[in-house]
Amino acid sequence: MKIIILLTIFALYENINHSGIPVVDFDTFEPRLHLKNDTTYVINFWASWCLPCREELPDLEKLHRSYYTKKVKVILVSLDMPDQIESRLVPFLEKNNITAPTILLDDPDFNRWINKIDNTWGGAIPATLIYNKEGRVFLNRKTHYEELENIIQSNTIKP
Amino acid sequence: MKKLVLTSLLGTLFVTTLLADGYKPGDKASDFRLMNIDGQYISLNDYKSAKGFVIVFTCNHCPYAQAYQERLIAIDNQYASKGFPVIAINPNDPDVSPGDSFDEMQKRAREKKYPFPYLFDETQEVYKMYGAERTPHVFLLKKEENDFIVKYIGAIDDNYKDATLVTKKYLENAIEAVLSGQSPEPSHTKAIGCSIKTKKQ
Numbered sequence: 001m002k003i004i005i006l007l008t009i010f011a012l013y014e015n016i017n018h019s020g021i022p023v024v025d026f027d028t029f030e031p032r033l034h035l036k037n038d039t040t041y042v043i044n045f046w047a048s049w050c051l052p053c054r055e056e057l058p059d060l061e062k063l064h065r066s067y068y069t070k071k072v073k074v075i076l077v078s079l080d081m082p083d084q085i086e087s088r089l090v091p092f093l094e095k096n097n098i099t100a101p102t103i104l105l106d107d108p109d110f111n112r113w114i115n116k117i118d119n120t121w122g123g124a125i126p127a128t129l130i131y132n133k134e135g136r137v138f139l140n141r142k143t144h145y146e147e148l149e150n151i152i153q154s155n156t157i158k159p
Numbered sequence: 160m161k162k163l164v165l166t167s168l169l170g171t172l173f174v175t176t177l178l179a180d181g182y183k184p185g186d187k188a189s190d191f192r193l194m195n196i197d198g199q200y201i202s203l204n205d206y207k208s209a210k211g212f213v214i215v216f217t218c219n220h221c222p223y224a225q226a227y228q229e230r231l232i233a234i235d236n237q238y239a240s241k242g243f244p245v246i247a248i249n250p251n252d253p254d255v256s257p258g259d260s261f262d263e264m265q266k267r268a269r270e271k272k273y274p275f276p277y278l279f280d281e282t283q284e285v286y287k288m289y290g291a292e293r294t295p296h297v298f299l300l301k302k303e304e305n306d307f308i309v310k311y312i313g314a315i316d317d318n319y320k321d322a323t324l325v326t327k328k329y330l331e332n333a334i335e336a337v338l339s340g341q342s343p344e345p346s347h348t349k350a351i352g353c354s355i356k357t358k359k360q
Binding site for chain 2: 045047050051052081108109110111112114121123124125126
């Protein structure tokens with residue numbers, strides 16, 4: 001019963017479209033920035049039309065594949081236009097074999113929420129937030145696998 | 160964990176240093192001399208009767224920049240005659256972003272019939288001086304004596320997707336405030352945009 005209620009709540013707040021990619025506004029998304037458990041979250045802000053984002057995405061996918069059993073969760077937060085999910089986002093993910101969890105953040109009132117991700121962020125993508133219950137690192141630029149791995153391994157969670 | 164905190168601290172210091180390079184509302188902005196799509200060089204000092212400027216770092220390829228093309232034309236139509244012309248500047252390196260080459264800039268300006276100059280920041284010095292971080296990124300300047308004072312920095316409005324759903328016209332409100340001798344509130348907003356494409360090292 002609990003599961004049914006939970007699923008209902010989930011369905012109410014997240015518009016899950018035909019492609020299966022959840023479309024969320026910032027208020028729905030925000031709790032994922034403050035989870036206090038034993039997992040380290042790597043949250044990447046990107047879009048399929050953004051060249052530096054496309055260049056770093058294979059590294060995030062590699063991180064997801066290497067660490068998803070080791071209490072590291074990669075979440076790809078796409079800022080693609082919602083009407084381009086089927087035409088651009090999904091074909092891009094499929095073509096590049098991206099399997100890391102992807103959601104689409106659809107909330108054009110940017111000024112309301114950018115500082116809530118990190119107040120040093122100017123809003124340019126790509127950007128990546130790495131956090132766990134101990135601390136947070138925000139990368140206001142393109143990143144790569146070694147950098148992400150160094151940040152993850154520098155904290156208390158040793159895979 | 161100590162390392163994570165340290166990395167975080169270093170990151171914050173790094174970013175603070177970067178931001179300190181750009182303008183804040185109240186700062187004096189420098190003039191520049193950049194080539195327009197017609198091959199002529201343009202400086203702020205060429206505009207003798209201007210009361211100020213809407214400087215927009217923007218480009219061709221970025222979907223957010225594209226979303227605001229028509230709205231910038233409307234802003235220029237509305238405010239150039241009131242002393243606040245739009246000046247668009249493309250800060251991207253065409254080697255990294257081919258859609259933003261000088262030729263492509265000329266094409267876009269022709270297609271869209273830009274009523275404002277569209278300048279090329281070829282050496283990428285002007286966007287750094289201003290502290291632009293993304294496209295589009297607006298800097299509203301007011302002429303005071305011989306100085307250009309930054310009055311507003313940030314977004315054009317609060318809905319890139321649909322101009323009819325805009326609830327806060329940040330830039331327009333800021334220009335109206337300056338025209339009536341007030342300080343814009345807010346004087347600084349943020350928006351998601353495309354990173355500025357810099358020369359590969």
